[in-house]
Amino acid sequence: MELQKLSNGNHHDATVPVEGGAPSEEEEKFLQHKDDASKRPQFTDFEGKTSFGMSVFNLSNAIMGSGILGLSYAMSNTGIVLFLILLTCIACLSCYSVHLLLRSAGVVGIRAYEQLGFRAFGHAGKILAAVVITLHNIGAMSSYLFIVKYELPLVIQAFLSQTSSSEDWFMNGNYLIIIVTAGIILPLAMMKHLGYLGYTSGFSLSCMVFFLSAVIYKRFNIACPLEVFGNFSMNAEIPEDTCTAKFFTINQETAYTIPILAFAFVCHPEVLPIYTELSNPTKRRMQNIGNVSILGMFTMYFFTAIFGYLTFYENTEAELLHTYNKVDPLDTLILCVRLAVLVAVTLTVPVVLFPIRRALLQLLFPGKPFHWLRHIAIAVCLLFAVNLLVILVPNIRDIFGITGATTAPTLIFILPGLFYIRIIPTNQEPMNSRPKIQAACFTALGFIFMTMSLTFIALDWMSGEKRSLGGH
Numbered sequence: 001m002e003l004q005k006l007s008n009g010n011h012h013d014a015t016v017p018v019e020g021g022a023p024s025e026e027e028e029k030f031l032q033h034k035d036d037a038s039k040r041p042q043f044t045d046f047e048g049k050t051s052f053g054m055s056v057f058n059l060s061n062a063i064m065g066s067g068i069l070g071l072s073y074a075m076s077n078t079g080i081v082l083f084l085i086l087l088t089c090i091a092c093l094s095c096y097s098v099h100l101l102l103r104s105a106g107v108v109g110i111r112a113y114e115q116l117g118f119r120a121f122g123h124a125g126k127i128l129a130a131v132v133i134t135l136h137n138i139g140a141m142s143s144y145l146f147i148v149k150y151e152l153p154l155v156i157q158a159f160l161s162q163t164s165s166s167e168d169w170f171m172n173g174n175y176l177i178i179i180v181t182a183g184i185i186l187p188l189a190m191m192k193h194l195g196y197l198g199y200t201s202g203f204s205l206s207c208m209v210f211f212l213s214a215v216i217y218k219r220f221n222i223a224c225p226l227e228v229f230g231n232f233s234m235n236a237e238i239p240e241d242t243c244t245a246k247f248f249t250i251n252q253e254t255a256y257t258i259p260i261l262a263f264a265f266v267c268h269p270e271v272l273p274i275y276t277e278l279s280n281p282t283k284r285r286m287q288n289i290g291n292v293s294i295l296g297m298f299t300m301y302f303f304t305a306i307f308g309y310l311t312f313y314e315n316t317e318a319e320l321l322h323t324y325n326k327v328d329p330l331d332t333l334i335l336c337v338r339l340a341v342l343v344a345v346t347l348t349v350p351v352v353l354f355p356i357r358r359a360l361l362q363l364l365f366p367g368k369p370f371h372w373l374r375h376i377a378i379a380v381c382l383l384f385a386v387n388l389l390v391i392l393v394p395n396i397r398d399i400f401g402i403t404g405a406t407t408a409p410t411l412i413f414i415l416p417g418l419f420y421i422r423i424i425p426t427n428q429e430p431m432n433s434r435p436k437i438q439a440a441c442f443t444a445l446g447f448i449f450m451t452m453s454l455t456f457i458a459l460d461w462m463s464g465e466k467r468s469l470g471g472h
């Protein structure tokens with residue numbers, strides 16, 4: 001009944017049902033402004049002050065994460081042209097998905113992924129959205145802390161000019177992630193608004209630009225075939241095409257390309273929180289923020305992938321940093337690059353934490369006003385749980401493989417498409433209208449990607465060759 005009214009109702013209708021019966025304060029304010037809303041979508045759920053530029057930094061930082069490290073590997077399994085086609089497709093689909101979310105949020109009047117879930121499918125929809133966001137973002141946060149756990153001791157070791165690890169506490173990844181969490185991540189996660197993280201996001205992005213510059217520089221500096229550091233080097237039986245770039249190739253690992261790319265472009269849980277804090281918020285402005293960020297990251301992803309691939313060709317590993325490590329673990333530039341990547345992913349953790357906290361607040365304390373204790377306690381619990389996960393589970397990468405193959409397509413394709421179909425009133429856009437049919441195809445594409453990825457992972461596992469999913 002409630003859903004019926006929602007999907008058929010007009011969004012200017014003051015009887016639009018709200019969660020829990022009575023309208024919450026923020027929804028009441030929105031309804032009072034329904035006359036303005038007839039002119040253009042007007043949000044009063046929160047009055048944001050974050051500028052366009054800061055929002056671009058935050059969204060770009062949310063997009064850019066460990067996913068970037070798996071792209072050269074993806075390119076080595078598809079060839080340059082197929083990779084570029086797939087990268088372009090996923091980037092465009094990602095922009096379209098942002099459009100679907102923004103349109104739906106404009107109708108609902110509250111810029112929260114979970115609220116869209118509620119409007120579309122009632123409580124089940126809200127819980128589904130919150131659970132998927134929580135699982136995905138915990139996966140992303142863990143993958144970032146995994147990088148810290150395994151890379152930071154190696155960086156410290158190299159700065160101390162040691163070639164083997166020692167028993168010292170500062171070489172122990174577990175202690176190091178606790179220190180980094182308590183000293184850097186937690187204070188940032190305690191910020192009241194995501195907008196305040198714009199500066200650290202800008203810094204994180206500049207670290208990634210440095211990473212890209214080094215990848216480009218190294219392309220002209222490392223000879224192929226690789227002179228592997230340490231006890232053995234490539235012998236004379238190097239296959240002829242080891243150092244030739246492929247434009248188009250398909251092999252068993254090509255199947256991992258879509259999950260790797262989909263994961264690399266996920267930023268959708270962060271889109272609505274960033275929209276909420278945007279000053280002068282209009283759909284167009286926020287869509288532009290999405291487009292600029294996705295285009296910027298598309299460019300960075302492409303250049304990182306191609307220069308990484310053109311350095312190592314067939315030898316590119318699932319994690320680009322490891323491949324550099326094989327050449328010369330003590331190279332100062334590569335050391336600085338690894339440090340820069342560490343800083344970048346560390347500064348991304350708080351940005352990715354915000355949507356989980358929002359999802360949990362919506363689930364556990366709906367309609368409650370902001371409270372510092374809740375705000376901080378949730379951040380502490382989340383970081384504690386993620387630290388525990390990263391410390392206790394030795395091989396978490398396969399778990400990420402599954403979550404990456406399921407939650408990433410769900411967040412980008414399936415949920416935005418379904419929400420759009422259910423939320424946009426049928427008297428504005430009938431079910432057989434072009435936008436709704438497009439949204440339905442988009443959802444179907446998400447299911448196809450998910451099934452494909454899971455099938456290939458299952459086949460891979462059954463054949464006994466466990467492989468990790470690139471950036472996860």
Ligand SMILES: NC(=O)C[C@H](N)C(=O)O
Binds near residue numbers: 136263
């Ligand atoms: N924000 C995320 O969920 C993942 C991010 N796109 C990454 O590449 O790491």
